[in-house]
Amino acid sequence: MTRMTGRWSIVRLAVAAVMFAVAPLLIAQAPYEATMGLVAKIVYFHVPVWFMMFLAIFVCGISSGIYLFRERPAADRLAVSAAELAVLFGAMGLTTGPLWARVSWGAWWVWDVRLTLALILEMTFVAYLLLRKYGGPGSDKLSAGLALFGMFNVPIVYVSVNVWRTLHPSTTVVPTLGASMAGPFWWCVLAFLALFLVMLEGRRRLADQEAELDRLRLAYDEEY
Amino acid sequence: MPAMSLRNRDRGGGRPRRALPAALALALAALLAGATPAWAAAQPEPVNEFVPIDELPEEDRLPAAPFLITAYSIVWILAFGYFWLLSRRQADVERDLAELARRRPVPDDDDDPLEAA
Amino acid sequence: MREVLRVAWLVLRKDIRVESRSREVLYTTTFFATSCVLVFSFAFVRSGRPVEGAESGIVWVALAYAGQLALGRAFERELHHDALRGLLLAPVERGAIFAGKLLGIVLLMALVEVVVVFFVALFFSTPFFAHPFLFVGLLAAGTIGFAGVGALFAAMLARAQSRAVLLPVLLYPITVPVLIAGVNGTLALIQADPNLDLARFWLALILFFDAVFLTLAFWTFEPLMTE
Numbered sequence: 001m002t003r004m005t006g007r008w009s010i011v012r013l014a015v016a017a018v019m020f021a022v023a024p025l026l027i028a029q030a031p032y033e034a035t036m037g038l039v040a041k042i043v044y045f046h047v048p049v050w051f052m053m054f055l056a057i058f059v060c061g062i063s064s065g066i067y068l069f070r071e072r073p074a075a076d077r078l079a080v081s082a083a084e085l086a087v088l089f090g091a092m093g094l095t096t097g098p099l100w101a102r103v104s105w106g107a108w109w110v111w112d113v114r115l116t117l118a119l120i121l122e123m124t125f126v127a128y129l130l131l132r133k134y135g136g137p138g139s140d141k142l143s144a145g146l147a148l149f150g151m152f153n154v155p156i157v158y159v160s161v162n163v164w165r166t167l168h169p170s171t172t173v174v175p176t177l178g179a180s181m182a183g184p185f186w187w188c189v190l191a192f193l194a195l196f197l198v199m200l201e202g203r204r205r206l207a208d209q210e211a212e213l214d215r216l217r218l219a220y221d222e223e224y
Numbered sequence: 225m226p227a228m229s230l231r232n233r234d235r236g237g238g239r240p241r242r243a244l245p246a247a248l249a250l251a252l253a254a255l256l257a258g259a260t261p262a263w264a265a266a267q268p269e270p271v272n273e274f275v276p277i278d279e280l281p282e283e284d285r286l287p288a289a290p291f292l293i294t295a296y297s298i299v300w301i302l303a304f305g306y307f308w309l310l311s312r313r314q315a316d317v318e319r320d321l322a323e324l325a326r327r328r329p330v331p332d333d334d335d336d337p338l339e340a341a
Numbered sequence: 342m343r344e345v346l347r348v349a350w351l352v353l354r355k356d357i358r359v360e361s362r363s364r365e366v367l368y369t370t371t372f373f374a375t376s377c378v379l380v381f382s383f384a385f386v387r388s389g390r391p392v393e394g395a396e397s398g399i400v401w402v403a404l405a406y407a408g409q410l411a412l413g414r415a416f417e418r419e420l421h422h423d424a425l426r427g428l429l430l431a432p433v434e435r436g437a438i439f440a441g442k443l444l445g446i447v448l449l450m451a452l453v454e455v456v457v458v459f460f461v462a463l464f465f466s467t468p469f470f471a472h473p474f475l476f477v478g479l480l481a482a483g484t485i486g487f488a489g490v491g492a493l494f495a496a497m498l499a500r501a502q503s504r505a506v507l508l509p510v511l512l513y514p515i516t517v518p519v520l521i522a523g524v525n526g527t528l529a530l531i532q533a534d535p536n537l538d539l540a541r542f543w544l545a546l547i548l549f550f551d552a553v554f555l556t557l558a559f560w561t562f563e564p565l566m567t568e
Contacts, residue, residue: 042292091302102291103291202314209321216321
């Protein structure tokens with residue numbers, strides 16, 4: 001167990017180092033975005049974070065499906081870990097988004113499609129975590145069902161919010177990236193992906209250990 | 225005599241201490257009530273249309289740096305906060321596992337847990 | 342297939358019979374929906390006139406709240422004397438049981454809708470039935486989608502702790518597309534210059550949602566209800 005932690009903290013440190021190397025790189029090197037100026041540099045964090053949230057949702061949804069239909073406990077542990085990360089990265093996106101919108105558009109919330117979709121998905125997976133915490137026994141299966149539904153809901157919510165939005169006078173906040181900004185952008189995406197994988201692995205290991213602890217406690221209780 | 229005066233002092237000391245949280249709560253409520261109109265007035269006006277930043281007049285543009293720094297800081301804080309939470313839970317689990325191992329040796333999978341040790 | 346329909350009909354008949362004895366869920370849900378309409382009317386009426394388009398929002402939100410309440414009550418009833426376990430132990434396809442319960446809830450919500458639409462039309466003189474087929478289509482499709490997801494979640498939660506508050510927590514984020522499409526589709530129909538194409542688009546979206554999520558619900562009912 002100490003070996004597992006030791007290995008994990010080394011990887012974690014490596015990732016943190018990568019990220020530290022990234023930030024000044026993009027701040028210094030990337031050109032200013034023509035219409036939005038300095039504030040568009042939020043996009044280097046905002047969009048990768050959004051990618052990670054999506055990734056987490058699909059990992060959660062798929063492993064929930066596996067847990068429901070194949071009844072593999074490891075899939076459930078992966079699903080919980082992914083759900084926590086979906087909420088975490090969603091929170092990052094939902095805080096950086098309005099900060100950007102406030103400067104670019106003068107309003108904290110502009111009903112942008114992706115922001116609204118992120119909000120709905122965030123609520124879905126916060127509901128997942130609430131269900132796991134307060135639902136009592138059997139909430140593992142129920143939350144798996146919720147995650148599956150949440151995953152399938154993504155395109156439908158996107159379309160409905162998108163059409164609804166076009167009835168309102170607002171424009172998309174996310175600009176298309178110029179070529180010179182693509183380099184740092186994709187670097188950031190990879191850095192966040194590395195962060196995501198480390199977090200997922202760490203959280204999943206924690207879930208494994210907690211399951212082992214429960215198993216041992218039950219085994220001892222049986223003996224006495 | 226000493227015992228009685230101690231009791232009196234005790235009783236006198238108890239009342240203000242109990243009243244203190246209530247007084248603080250009242251003061252805070254009064255402060256918020258008084259400050260709220262000012263806070264509400266300080267809110268930006270609601271936007272009916274969204275104006276792209278290149279069309280905003282110079283004096284309306286907000287300085288971007290504080291927002292950018294806040295955004296980056298939030299991402300860092302959330303990421304490291306999560307790591308810290310994970311390590312704390314990890315430490316708890318490892319402590320519990322060590323505790324269990326100390327009380328009894330870890331049972332093998334092929335041991336019958338119902339057998340007498 | 343016939344067996345599935347037969348079992349679904351039996352479950353539906355049982356629910357109707359139980360409900361018709363006390364009519365508790367029907368009356369309380371209808372009254373609750375009407376009070377919602379009243380409260381929203383106070384919220385969205387300015388100097389005697391409703392905020393533009395508020396009527397469609399009021400109808401759908403009242404339905405969402407009332408529907409969620411009805412769902413909770415309908416499955417709570419199954420807890421008495423372990424009736425739910427009895428149902429699940431029956432040697433029939435689980436999907437049929439789900440279908441029967443779903444139909445019962447849709448029927449109940451349809452009755453509530455009649456009352457809600459009546460009152461909103463009365464209070465605001467809304468031309469809901471200017472295009473009756475599209476309007477009823479939107480309501481029906483929306484009710485089926487909402488009830489489909491809701492029945493699954495309510496069944497799952499029937500034996501869980503904190504089920505009363507967890508049902509809306511789980512249900513609303515998932516049924517957001519139904520609400521968006523329902524409100525905006527109805528709005529397209531009742532506005533001064535009705536946009537029938539837009540209303541048809543929203544109806545198509547709800548039907549797509551229904552297809553996806555009813556399939557998912559039937560598919561997952563079995564593993565979710567297994568202990």
